[in-house]
Amino acid sequence: MLEILLQSGRRRSDLFRCILMLFFLPVLFLGATIPVASAAEYRLGSGDKLRVAVFAEPDLSGEFEVEGAGIISLPLIGQLKAGGLTPRELERAIAEKLADGYLVNPRVSVEVMNYRPFFILGEVNSPGSYAYVNGMTVLNAVALAGGYTYRARKDRIVILRGGRSNDEELASEATEVLPGDIIRIPERLF
Known part of the structure; x- marks a missing residue:
């Protein structure tokens, strides 16, 4: 009798685990953070640090930074x-250059090691440049900058994207920050 109770208890326990897994696995996958800019979408810019690997050619591989004008300097x-290219587009461009008289059928890989920084200005305690972290929001950026000053107007936060003033958009504390963004926290009137 005891054996039957133990077996039915195990079956209930196994059933309970299965139900939990069926419920929580989709929640975990749906709630998982998706990279802000996948390799297919992310556009490189000044300040990005890249790892370039040319397979079977260690002398041509290394870590490189995209310079101010969007230029990268590579051996050979x-x-x-x-600047403005995706990592995949840069891979193709490097492979084409290497295939033009240097290597036969070069295989190139480009990986973003560190994204360019974002900037936060205005009514925060420590305005300046900060390292971008994937999934960061305006509130996270404000926290990195030491929080709001007492004069901050939290309902009129502005983000400048793409380096052009006509790309300004109003933002909330929940707005996602992207590499290279300029966040401006205005001063309230009184």
């Missing part, structure tokens, strides 16, 4: 425009 091929 020299300067190459990287």
Whole structure:
């Protein structure tokens, strides 16, 4: 009799675990953070640090930074425009340059190691440049900058994207921050 009770208890326990897994696994996958900019979408810009790997050619591989004008300097091929390209587009551009008289069928991989920083200005305690972290919000950025000053107007936060003033958008504390964003916290009138 005891054996039957133990077996039915195990079956209930197993059933309970299965139900939990069926319920929580989709929740975990739906709630998982998706990268802000996947490799297919993310556009490189000044300040991005990249790892470039040319397979079977360690002398051509290494870590490189996209310079101010969006240029990357690589061994053998020299300067190459990287700003505005996706990592996959840069891979193709490097492979084309290497195939043009240097290597036969080069295989290239480009990985973003560190994203360019974002900037926060205005009514925060420590305005300046900060390292971008995937999934960060305006509230996270404000916290990194030491919090709001007492004069901050929290309902009129502005984000400048793409480096052009016509790309300004109003933001809330929950707005996602992207690499290179300029966040401005205005002063309230009274």
